[in-house]
Amino acid sequence: MPELGRYAFAVLTSYGAALALLSGLIVYSVLRAKRVLRQLREAEARRGPTQ
Amino acid sequence: MKGLLIRDLSLAVRAGGGFGLGLAFFLIVTILMPFGIGPNTSTLTIVAPGILWIGALLACLLSLDRMFALDWEDGSLELLATSPLPLEAVAGVKALAHWLTTGLPLVAAAPVLGIVLNLPPQGFFWLIASLAIGTPALSAIGTFGAALTVGLKRGGLLLSLLVLPLYVPTLLFGAEVARRGVEGSDAATPLVLLAGLTLAASAAMPFAAAAALRVNLR
Amino acid sequence: MPKLRAMSLWEYANPRKFMATSAALLPWVIALSAICLGTGLIWGFFFTPDERLQGASVKIFYIHVPTAMMAINAWAMMLVTSLIWLIRRHHVSALAAKAAAPVGLVFTAIALITGALWGQPTWGTWWEWDPRLTSFLILFLFYLGYIALWEAVENPDSAADLTSVLCLVGSVFAIVSRYALLFWNQGLHQGWSISATDGEAPVADVYWYPAMISIAGFVLLFVALVLFRTRTEIRARRLKALITRERMA
Numbered sequence: 001m002p003e004l005g006r007y008a009f010a011v012l013t014s015y016g017a018a019l020a021l022l023s024g025l026i027v028y029s030v031l032r033a034k035r036v037l038r039q040l041r042e043a044e045a046r047r048g049p050t051q
Numbered sequence: 052m053k054g055l056l057i058r059d060l061s062l063a064v065r066a067g068g069g070f071g072l073g074l075a076f077f078l079i080v081t082i083l084m085p086f087g088i089g090p091n092t093s094t095l096t097i098v099a100p101g102i103l104w105i106g107a108l109l110a111c112l113l114s115l116d117r118m119f120a121l122d123w124e125d126g127s128l129e130l131l132a133t134s135p136l137p138l139e140a141v142a143g144v145k146a147l148a149h150w151l152t153t154g155l156p157l158v159a160a161a162p163v164l165g166i167v168l169n170l171p172p173q174g175f176f177w178l179i180a181s182l183a184i185g186t187p188a189l190s191a192i193g194t195f196g197a198a199l200t201v202g203l204k205r206g207g208l209l210l211s212l213l214v215l216p217l218y219v220p221t222l223l224f225g226a227e228v229a230r231r232g233v234e235g236s237d238a239a240t241p242l243v244l245l246a247g248l249t250l251a252a253s254a255a256m257p258f259a260a261a262a263a264l265r266v267n268l269r
Numbered sequence: 270m271p272k273l274r275a276m277s278l279w280e281y282a283n284p285r286k287f288m289a290t291s292a293a294l295l296p297w298v299i300a301l302s303a304i305c306l307g308t309g310l311i312w313g314f315f316f317t318p319d320e321r322l323q324g325a326s327v328k329i330f331y332i333h334v335p336t337a338m339m340a341i342n343a344w345a346m347m348l349v350t351s352l353i354w355l356i357r358r359h360h361v362s363a364l365a366a367k368a369a370a371p372v373g374l375v376f377t378a379i380a381l382i383t384g385a386l387w388g389q390p391t392w393g394t395w396w397e398w399d400p401r402l403t404s405f406l407i408l409f410l411f412y413l414g415y416i417a418l419w420e421a422v423e424n425p426d427s428a429a430d431l432t433s434v435l436c437l438v439g440s441v442f443a444i445v446s447r448y449a450l451l452f453w454n455q456g457l458h459q460g461w462s463i464s465a466t467d468g469e470a471p472v473a474d475v476y477w478y479p480a481m482i483s484i485a486g487f488v489l490l491f492v493a494l495v496l497f498r499t500r501t502e503i504r505a506r507r508l509k510a511l512i513t514r515e516r517m518a
Contacts, residue, residue: 005319007326010390014329014383015314018336021382022490025375029494033501040504043511195438199418199431209414209421213435216410217442220449227453241452248445259438266430 055131055141059148062121073153074160077110081164092169099168100178100229106164107157107182108218111189114153115214116207118145118197119264128201132268142260146187146194146253154186170233177232180242185225188249191256192217198263221248284503287361291496298496302489309483317475329387331480335487337380340408343373343491347415348440351433361499363429364506366436367419368498372491374412381405400450407446411439425506 004011084102088094122128131141161182165175196214200206224245231238313331320327347366354363384402385395396402418435422428 004325004328007324007328007390010326010386011328014332014386015310017382017386018332018379021375021379025372025494029498029501033497033504036501036505036508040508040511043508043515046515047511199435200421202427203421206421209417212410212417213414216407216414216446217438219407219446220442223446223449223453244449244452256438259434262434263431266427266434269427 055136055144056148059145060151063148063152071156073110073114074156076113077106077157077160078164080106080109081168085168095169096171096233099165099170100174100233101226102168103161103164103170103178103182104185104222104226104229107154107161107186108189108222110157111149111153111186111193112211112214114149115193115197116200116210118149118194119201120197120206123201128264129268132264138261138264139257142194142198142257142264143253145197146190146257146260149193150187150190154182154190157186158182173235174229174233177238177242178229181225181228181232181238181245184242184249185221185228185245188221188245188252189218191249191252192221195256195260195263198260198267201264202267221245221252224248284361288500288503291500295493295496295500298489298493302486302493305482305486305489307486309479309481309486313476313479313483317479320476323391326387326391327476329383330476331483333380333383333387334480335484336376336383337405338484339487339491340373340377340380340405342488343369343376344408344411344436344440344443346495347373347436351436354429355433355437360429360506361503363433364502365495365499366432367429368502369491369495370412370416370419372494372498374409374416376487376491377405377409377412381409398454400447400454403450403454404443404447408443411443415439425509 081102084098084106085095088098119128122131132138158179161178162175165178170178193214196210196217199213200210203209224241227241228238228245231241310331314328317328319325347369350362350366350369353359354366381402384405388397389395415432415435418432419428422431
């Protein structure tokens with residue numbers, strides 16, 4: 001761990017906030033992708049027999 | 052074109068048309084400000100130009116969502132779109148009508164409110180000049196926002212979210228003119244820039260508004 | 270010349286082609302982005318010396334500068350894809366703009382937050398109404414409005430058209446605001462820190478290399494997120510079309 005001195009709060013919160021926001025975005029994107037993919041599969045399965 | 056302007060104006064002036072609503076809102080907002088800031092006259096002098104500009108901006112915003120909404124509901128917007136008049140001209144006339152019914156009354160009311168807010172005498176000319184030159188830009192930009200949100204339910208809130216960031220340059224220059232006028236420093240430069248902004252917005256925004264209207268009428 | 274045509278960029282405007290190519294590309298972009306971000310940030314955080322004047326606070330540089338760059342570049346990318354949609358009507362293009370907006374919003378937020386945290390100990394203030402800071406705040410509002418308009422419009426094609434027009438108009442106003450803000454208030458923020466002026470590098474090599482790697486990492490992260498999210502948007506569009514067809518049948 002590097003010595004951050006009086007900037008410890010600023011540096012650590014910056015990295016923390018950036019990490020939190022980015023992982024939030026990634027998690028949200030992945031969850032939405034999964035949901036959409038599942039619903040699409042269901043819709044295609046429903047449509048399948050009629051074709 | 053003239054007919055459309057006269058029709059819009061008379062619709063606005065008729066009871067329930069919203070004429071005067073913006074003006075009343077402007078009055079109330081400015082009168083409420085001293086209650087929030089405190090009655091200290093020297094403080095009020097400093098913030099007066101900004102308050103009057105923000106008040107004018109919000110009053111303009113308030114009446115924007117009515118601009119196309121009525122014509123959209125009764126179908127006359129579609130009639131206008133199929134008429135020989137190009138939609139760009141329709142948007143321009145709408146912006147002009149909006150300015151005549153909201154912007155112009157605000158300009159006329161501003162001096163009275165300037166007295167209430169203890170605006171120093173040398174500031175009046177520049178305040179009126181900045182509002183007179185700047186508010187047409189607000190109407191022109193607002194027309195675009197109104198055109199974007201015309202078909203939407205609950206478009207009003209979205210409209211303010213879309214339009215307010217676009218108002219930033221106008222507000223900056225306008226309030227700068229008024230502030231420099233109060234200080235007695237050179238206010239002509241921002242006034243010229245504000246005039247340029249108004250000219251550019253009035254020339255270009257009707258095209259953007261017409262493009263948005265075409266999409267919404269499709 | 271069928272071979273030449275197959276290599277044309279417009280081929281990727283075909284959703285099927287885009288799905289195939291992006292599926293092949295995505296793991297590589299994600300891996301590269303993770304490697305670059307990991308290397309750049311760990312190098313920057315653990316293995317760079319403190320700066321003479323700003324001390325350890327320079328470590329924020331490795332996040333602040335790349336995200337600020339990408340916040341602007343994301344909007345530029347949305348502008349280009351919006352134009353492509355308006356001119357050539359490629360659905361993938363419009364959906365890529367839609368997919369990029371929240372990424373740009375998050376990058377703008379990170380740039381603002383890290384900037385405030387950095388400003389507090391070095392300038393002595395969290396926030397200053399400086400032109401550069403204020404333009405980022407306005408950019409943030411533009412992203413919000415753009416995303417809100419996408420959400421509000423029912424018809425997907427109308428939404429794509431309206432947001433594209435908003436993106437064009439917004440770009441013009443963003444640039445005008447930038448100059449208006451310079452007129453309004455002279456800034457506290459130093460000039461653009463990456464480009465060298467007067468032949469002298471403003472950033473010493475020890476900071477330069479990790480910074481470059483982490484910039485590359487954030488660029489790749491943006492590309493990965495946009496590719497991934499665009500794939501989702503394409504699927505969502507297809508899902509919507511299927512559901513509409515089901516209702517009509």
